[in-house]
Amino acid sequence: MIIYLAFALLSTLFNLSLQYLWVSIYNGRYELESAILIGTLGGFVLKYLLDKFFVFKRSEKKVDIKELFFYGFTSFFTTIIFWGVEWFFHFAYESEYSMYLGGFIGLSIGYILKFYLDKNFVFNVSSRNLNSWGNYPKIDNSSIEPVSKSSLKDIIGDHVKYIPYGNGRSYGDSALSKNIIKSSELNKFIGFDPDSGLLEAQAGVLLSDIIKIFVSKGWFLKISPGTSYITLGGAIAADVHGKNHHIDGCFSSCLESFTLMLANGDVKECSRLENKELFYATCGGMGLTGVIINVKIYLKKINSKWITQNLVSCKNLKELFAAFKTHQNVTYSVAWIDCLAKGSSIGRSILMLGEFGEDGDLNYKPKRRLNVPFFLPSFCLNYITIKAFNTLYYFIKRGKKSSFKVSIDDFFYPLDAIRNWNRLYGKNGFLQYQFILPEKVSYEGLLKILTIIAKKKKGSFLAVLKLYGEENENYLSFPIKGYSLALDFKIERGIFELLDHLDQIVVELGGRIYLAKDARMSRETFERTYHKLSNFRRIRQEIDVSNKFESLQSKRLGL
Amino acid sequence: MSYILILGAKSDVAKALAKEYAELGYNLYLMSRKVSDLELFANDLKIRSGKEVLLKELDILKWENHAEIYNNLEPKPIGLISLIGLLGDQKIAENDFNHALRIMNTNFVAITSFLEIAANDMKEKKNGFIVGVSSVAGDRGRASNYYYGAAKSGFSTFLSGLRNRLNPFGVKVLTVKPGFMKTKMTEDLELPSFLTISAEKAAHLIVKAQKKGRDVVYIFWVWRWIMMLIGNIPEFLFKKMKL
Ligand SMILES: Cc1cc2nc3c(=O)[nH]c(=O)nc-3n(C[C@H](O)[C@H](O)[C@H](O)COP(=O)(O)OP(=O)(O)OC[C@H]3O[C@@H](n4cnc5c(N)ncnc54)[C@H](O)[C@@H]3O)c2cc1C
Ligand SMILES: NC(=O)c1ccc[n+]([C@@H]2O[C@H](COP(=O)([O-])OP(=O)(O)OC[C@H]3O[C@@H](n4cnc5c(N)ncnc54)[C@H](OP(=O)(O)O)[C@@H]3O)[C@@H](O)[C@H]2O)c1
Numbered sequence A: 001m002i003i004y005l006a007f008a009l010l011s012t013l014f015n016l017s018l019q020y021l022w023v024s025i026y027n028g029r030y031e032l033e034s035a036i037l038i039g040t041l042g043g044f045v046l047k048y049l050l051d052k053f054f055v056f057k058r059s060e061k062k063v064d065i066k067e068l069f070f071y072g073f074t075s076f077f078t079t080i081i082f083w084g085v086e087w088f089f090h091f092a093y094e095s096e097y098s099m100y101l102g103g104f105i106g107l108s109i110g111y112i113l114k115f116y117l118d119k120n121f122v123f124n125v126s127s128r129n130l131n132s133w134g135n136y137p138k139i140d141n142s143s144i145e146p147v148s149k150s151s152l153k154d155i156i157g158d159h160v161k162y163i164p165y166g167n168g169r170s171y172g173d174s175a176l177s178k179n180i181i182k183s184s185e186l187n188k189f190i191g192f193d194p195d196s197g198l199l200e201a202q203a204g205v206l207l208s209d210i211i212k213i214f215v216s217k218g219w220f221l222k223i224s225p226g227t228s229y230i231t232l233g234g235a236i237a238a239d240v241h242g243k244n245h246h247i248d249g250c251f252s253s254c255l256e257s258f259t260l261m262l263a264n265g266d267v268k269e270c271s272r273l274e275n276k277e278l279f280y281a282t283c284g285g286m287g288l289t290g291v292i293i294n295v296k297i298y299l300k301k302i303n304s305k306w307i308t309q310n311l312v313s314c315k316n317l318k319e320l321f322a323a324f325k326t327h328q329n330v331t332y333s334v335a336w337i338d339c340l341a342k343g344s345s346i347g348r349s350i351l352m353l354g355e356f357g358e359d360g361d362l363n364y365k366p367k368r369r370l371n372v373p374f375f376l377p378s379f380c381l382n383y384i385t386i387k388a389f390n391t392l393y394y395f396i397k398r399g400k401k402s403s404f405k406v407s408i409d410d411f412f413y414p415l416d417a418i419r420n421w422n423r424l425y426g427k428n429g430f431l432q433y434q435f436i437l438p439e440k441v442s443y444e445g446l447l448k449i450l451t452i453i454a455k456k457k458k459g460s461f462l463a464v465l466k467l468y469g470e471e472n473e474n475y476l477s478f479p480i481k482g483y484s485l486a487l488d489f490k491i492e493r494g495i496f497e498l499l500d501h502l503d504q505i506v507v508e509l510g511g512r513i514y515l516a517k518d519a520r521m522s523r524e525t526f527e528r529t530y531h532k533l534s535n536f537r538r539i540r541q542e543i544d545v546s547n548k549f550e551s552l553q554s555k556r557l558g559l
Numbered sequence B: 001m002s003y004i005l006i007l008g009a010k011s012d013v014a015k016a017l018a019k020e021y022a023e024l025g026y027n028l029y030l031m032s033r034k035v036s037d038l039e040l041f042a043n044d045l046k047i048r049s050g051k052e053v054l055l056k057e058l059d060i061l062k063w064e065n066h067a068e069i070y071n072n073l074e075p076k077p078i079g080l081i082s083l084i085g086l087l088g089d090q091k092i093a094e095n096d097f098n099h100a101l102r103i104m105n106t107n108f109v110a111i112t113s114f115l116e117i118a119a120n121d122m123k124e125k126k127n128g129f130i131v132g133v134s135s136v137a138g139d140r141g142r143a144s145n146y147y148y149g150a151a152k153s154g155f156s157t158f159l160s161g162l163r164n165r166l167n168p169f170g171v172k173v174l175t176v177k178p179g180f181m182k183t184k185m186t187e188d189l190e191l192p193s194f195l196t197i198s199a200e201k202a203a204h205l206i207v208k209a210q211k212k213g214r215d216v217v218y219i220f221w222v223w224r225w226i227m228m229l230i231g232n233i234p235e236f237l238f239k240k241m242k243l
Helices: A002-025 A031-055 A065-093 A096-122 A149-156 A207-217 A232-237 A276-282 A317-326 A383-399 A408-412 A421-425 A439-456 A495-508 A523-529 A533-542 A552-557 B012-023 B035-049 B063-071 B090-095 B097-125 B146-169 B199-212 B222-232
Strands: A142-144 A163-165 A179-182 A189-193 A198-202 A219-221 A255-261 A267-271 A291-301 A306-314 A332-337 A349-356 A403-407 A430-438 A463-468 A482-490 B003-007 B027-032 B053-057 B079-082 B129-133 B172-178 B180-182 B196-198 B216-219
Touching: A002 A031, A002 A096, A031 A065, A065 A096, A149 A179, A149 A255, A149 A291, A189 A207, A189 B035, A198 A207, A207 A219, A207 B035, A232 A291, A255 A276, A267 A276, A276 A533, A306 A317, A306 A383, A306 A408, A317 A332, A317 A349, A317 A439, A349 A383, A403 A408, A430 A439, A430 A495, A439 A482, A439 A495, A482 A495, A495 A523, A523 A552, B003 B012, B003 B097, B012 B027, B012 B035, B012 B180, B012 B199, B027 B035, B035 B053, B063 B097, B079 B097, B079 B199, B090 B097, B090 B146, B097 B129, B097 B146, B129 B146, B129 B199, B146 B172, B172 B199, B172 B222, B180 B199, B196 B199, B199 B216, B216 B222
Parallel strands: A142 A179, A163 A179, B003 B027, B003 B079, B027 B053, B079 B129, B129 B172, B172 B216, B180 B196
Antiparallel strands: A189 A198, A198 A291, A219 A291, A255 A267, A255 A291, A306 A349, A306 A403, A332 A349, A332 A463, A430 A482, A463 A482
16 A cells, blocks of 8 residues: 555656656647646556556456556546545635645545545456455465366376365355465366255365256255355265255255265265265365265155245344244244343344245246445445344334245345355454354353353354254264354454354353364364264375365364 | 257357346257257256256257257247357368368258258248347458358358248347457367457347347448458459458
């Protein structure tokens, strides 16, 4: 930023000296006009080049016409602001100094704005590195996209450590490393058997594609998380869960088998019958056992694209727990909690319940999506805006009819309606904190944690509470029987200390933290809460992959 | 629903075209050498679109087989798009006539054999379209690739004549002249990014031109003007230039 302003000054000087030079060699009729034109053009080109190569450090030497055009456009736009402010001061205060003051303020606003515009739109600095959904942590990385099994094998043959990357919907650092293998080109459907509902596809296929194709044929995912923009590989590696975990379990429960490329390039077929330890390690194994290539999952038969939804509003945590118990046989359930509510309203929430309809209407079209085109300054999300949103949301939902029909997209993927909503949290990113507590201590623990959060005023939109069923056999799967809460926290001062404190409570109560969301837990917390960790470490050693697959997370947690 | 036949189906542009036409509701015949390499692609497209995607082996240089291959198609396609092309190596071609011949046969001679067979069928039915992907390289011969250019030039001229012949019968012929496209043919070349488009974009423009019933289309539009400029450089200057 400072360099940017220095360059701004430099090019202004250059502009003026060009004008001066020009005037000294040319004395024609259009002296002033031509001088301004030449000076401005010269200054513009100089600044463009300086910005391009020194501030935003673009490596390619080509001058891109489109880039130049947008750059010119942001210049024009910010100049208008500069002039406008100067003009305003001039007329508002009518003294010469105020005009210069106005010019100074206008120019500053203009340049700061232009800096952000150039950074985000013109040179697109942020897009070169892959990030996770929380945009924290950040790491310089280079990624490579194999197009086939054999190109994947060539890549893995390098003497470089990699981590697989699906669609970057994990919040933390599980898919981040210096070198990344991106599965986006391994996105082919291989086969579907309409008798059994068995689907075979490559690991880079997105759940949203499966939905797009199969809902109209009467099939849906048996297990789906709260976003459809994840890959099959990511679904297996995090052993994701959905609103029906208490009934149907994790993603691995619809998984028949998959093929996995190991560190030496060998491909192993893994299922509960064949290489079963590798199967248990890979489901929930956060990409650390190898690269998942082909996947076979079972889909679920549906008779409608509609979900019948019931909303139950609960005044506090006690009511919510009672409601979860009452409705524990409903297939889909999740509660949204206003985590900023205090005192007797702690746990004020809406429990959303749903079952697929039976009306035979399968005429499904994916919903159109809005976009957040750039990172908002992070101060936009603060205690007041979040509090207002949460309160409003609660009262709107409470006022709704209690039972009605909603679409698959609205019910399962409300957040998918807005592309890039994570940018609302600003450039510095955010953390999602998701923990689970054993059923017996859930109420007491949640009350404690919600009280702390409300007191610290560090809440988030849409904290999500869910009931979970039995734990499965996988070594690192997150769910245990009990309740889990997920909250978003903007990265800001004090947040890491707060979460460390919450970790302690979670550990003491016998709970754990979800790896797919984590970017910060300590190795000690991790080791004390994942009881089958030793199995996982043993398998990693046996198949000898520690020198091939690592993520920031695996290094932090000693996986 | 009707079938569309794509020749040179392993080209990135061909794959993007296949996706577009499947999305529009057409079934597909995909032809290329070692067509089994396309099985994964075809299966995926079949599942995504719900359309038929059939693979057929074709080496365009074996023209003795063309008639049989075409006649075996049932039903016959209502449209044919050829992406077949071979950039070859000009330097080698200058010293090895076999290589030169291969460039000329692949880009021009052999394709005409196949297109003529399809054209006759469409003419009979008074319905159908043919899209030939030629190149701006055919608009003027340059030292760097004149075998390729000459062959593409011949192909463009052939398409123009074919269009003329089939016009009374309602069969459309579209000549596509791409400038630079980012594909596996050009993956090792440094192309100026503002003159280059992706295979997907190119395919989209081709489909649009075909739907509109255009005759000759440059991909993308700047190339029409660039080639106009290049075409108007006097020969005594042009021969001294390095392009
Ligand atoms: C809005 C939103 C809602 C969410 N809701 C839920 C929810 O309800 N329940 C839930 O469980 N999760 C939820 N998640 C988390 C998300 O489902 C998981 O983080 C998932 O793993 C992301 O998949 P991805 O394809 O984006 O993979 P990435 O985020 O790119 O990677 C995640 C992990 O998978 C590994 N991986 C990816 N591809 C492969 C492969 N081919 N082979 C081996 N390893 C691979 C990576 O190494 C990494 O460890 C949510 C996320 C978002 C953004
Ligand atoms: N890329 C550009 O910048 C550019 C510019 C102008 C024009 N073009 C033209 O656009 C078309 C598509 O090109 P592209 O860039 O996608 O290149 P490409 O991938 O090389 O496509 C050419 C296709 O022709 C096939 N082919 C070559 N010889 C054949 C033969 N004897 N029999 C059957 N098929 C044969 C190739 O098959 P294999 O895969 O089996 O080799 C390949 O699929 C070509 O006609 C090309 O000349 C390209």
